[in-house]
Amino acid sequence: MSTGHVLLGLLSRGQQHGYDLKRAHDDRFPAAKPMAYGQVYASLERLHRQGFVEPVAVQRVDGPDRTVYAITATGRAELTDWIETVETPFVHVANPLATKVTVALLVTDTAYATTCLERQRASHLDAMRRYTRAKTDPSLPIHEVLAADYAIAHLDADLQWMESALQRVAALGEAIAT
Template identity: 25%
Template sequence: MSLRYAVLTLLDIEPGSGYDLKRRFERSVSHFWSASHQQMYRELHKLHEEGLLDCTEQRQEGKPDKKIYSLTEMGRAALREWVQRPASAQKIREPFLIQLFAGHLLDREQAREAVQRQLREHRALLQGYEEQNERVLQRDPAVNERYWLAHQTLLLGIEAEKTWIAWAENLLLQLEQK
């Protein structure tokens, strides 16, 4: 997948400015796809040049005009074509697991601290996902029905964090016994 389809998807849901898009990205797909602010703006400009996005300027008092992007019919067709293609499963890319793979270079206390640090981070991620899920469940049922599959990505994130936490807690118990 590329950033272009994340951008097209988010603008299919609702038109918006680059700033709006970045905020939406951070609240949704950033949990499983990353992009910098600069990458997002470059992609917006490229998609607009390719005719996949329309751009209208909205006047603002005392500020530069705001550019509002929306999908063109060509953009919607490109998104529809892409979403129907099979996607291959991706392998995990987790720097901490490489560090753990070299864990024989750590003493027991260093290993425990490293796992505990990751455990805190994953617990915080889980809490954030669960809070986001509560907000989703409070939305208009018609909106939830339309974006039911998008919601499934959040539920997978919750389950993945629960699994990660259980694995790390078990690893800490094993480190205590060594």
């Protein structure tokens, strides 16, 4: 995810200052890591240098001055290009679970690696249950339902991988031992 593109998307709804953009990001993308204020302002400065946003006003609201930004026509074109660009699947996928299992096998034995995988599986199942309960709440906004669906799909893929890994741990342990 490009922070700049997310900010352009939020600005496409209307003029805002950094504080409002941070809050809007955290509200609209509840499954994402909260955005730091410094990240917002650094991204806005970069977007301004690129001609994608422009300052349109300065407001004083119980504190320091706040610069209000608007998306430019160039920024809208950039946002459209980004949205319409098909994401290429990653060739190298970082998998911290696979790394942990391999290290667990290096450190001890297959029983330990198996126990670690089983604990991880239980944690994933708990998270999957929480997301499933949350997304069935009729008052949940659609962007949170979409985020829950995405999380569930990824948790399910991890669980499938864990099942496969549990079946392969003994063979992997033997390969590492040699």
